[in-house]
Amino acid sequence: MPSLTLLRHAKSSWDDAVTRDFDRPLNARGRRAAVVVGSWMKGEGLSFDHVAASPATRVIETLDGVSEGYGRPIEPAWDKRIYLASAATLLDLVRExxxxxxxxxxxxxxxxxxxxVLALAADSPDSPLRGEVEIKYPTAAIAVLHWEGGWADACEGGAVLDRFVRPRDLAEGLGPDD
Incomplete structure (x- = not known):
């Protein structure tokens, strides 16, 4: 049974004068959130035997912070197809x-x-986490899903959403109003 963890990059800075969206770095809150999320992942015993990530600057910097909090490097396969990809494209990548x-x-x-997440997670009254994702999937949020079969069996409505954690759930000062 595969387990898929989806991590949105941490909060990026709109104050930096970069010419391309791809090059936007994290802001201070985003750097802090990435470390906190990495620490949470370590505490939860999450481990990965495959990591795929967008090569955008804000994702690279997020993984640097997550690695710091996790206590060891997380070394992804960088894949440009993930950058601003649709759910359909991401699902195709998961199946690969x-x-x-x-x-x-x-x-x-x-x-x-x-x-x-919304496509994969079964929509049922027993899934209050799915409703939280519908409200907002903020920066540095993590969703963990699993389903029967293998990666190629990933299909709409076929997964269980085990966890959905936002930075504001883990530390003060990481919420939208902080």
């Missing part, structure tokens, strides 16, 4: 994950990640 991988991490952007 190595058959031998049991736990994968994908790090990318919205709206694709949020839409992917």
């Amino acid at each position: 994950f190595p058959a031998g991988a049991a736990h994968a991490l994908m790090v990318g952007h919205n709206p694709g990640l949020e839409d992917l």
Whole structure:
């Protein structure tokens, strides 16, 4: 049964004068959130045998912070197709994950990640976490899903959403009003 963790990049800075969206760095709150999320992942015992990530600057910097909090490097396969990808594209990428991988991490952007969670997670009254994702999938949020079969069996409504954690759930000062 595969386990897929989806991590949205941490809060980026709109104050930097970069010419391309791809090059936007994290802001101070985003850097802090990435470390906090990495620490939470370590505490939860999350581990990955496959990691795929967008090569955008804000994703690279998010993974640097997550690695710091996690206590060891998280080394992804950088994949430009993840950058601002639709849920359909992301699902195609998930279906390509190595058959031998049991736990994968994908790090990318919205709206694709949020839409992917909503597409994969079964819509049922027993899934209050799905409703939280519908409200908002903020920066540095993590969703963990699993389903029967392999990566190629990922399908709409076929997954269980085990966890949905936002930075504001983990530390003060990381919420939208902080």
